[in-house]
Amino acid sequence: MVDCIDHVVLTSSNLEKTIEFYSNILEMTLKEDFIKGDNSVRYSLHFGNQKINIHELNNIFVPHAKNAKTGTLDICFISKKNISYWENKLLKNNIKIIEGPIERVGASSKLISIYCYDPDGNLIEISNLFKNND
Secondary structure, three states: OOOOOOEEEEEEOOHHHHHHHHHHHOOOEEEEEEEOOOOEEEEEEEEOOEEEEEEEOOEOOOOOOOOOOOOOOEEEEEOOOOHHHHHHHHHHOOOOOOEEEEEEEOOOOEEEEEEEEOOOOOEEEEEEEOOOOO
């Protein structure tokens, strides 16, 4: 059995816009690694114990997905910050909330979620764990 996800790869059509969205809006930490083997710089976004590697559409690293494309990711992020914090932050930065807050079912709990798109059109769900007041 697989235990957990270590990282996922996001294909970006515009590295600067992707970094801006994920590091400044979603508050992830950007890391740059120089790879001596091919003299490349690789970018990753870190949050909690997870990371997202960024591949640029016109500079995909090997190996990669058979059909690496932008705008095909649909991902949910859990946050301890209240969903209203994220609503306000997205709206303040002119990022349209396309749905929510709405109740959803997560991997281990019910969620309260909002949805938006990143610069490449990937669907981003930001959620709070549902707190049952019964």
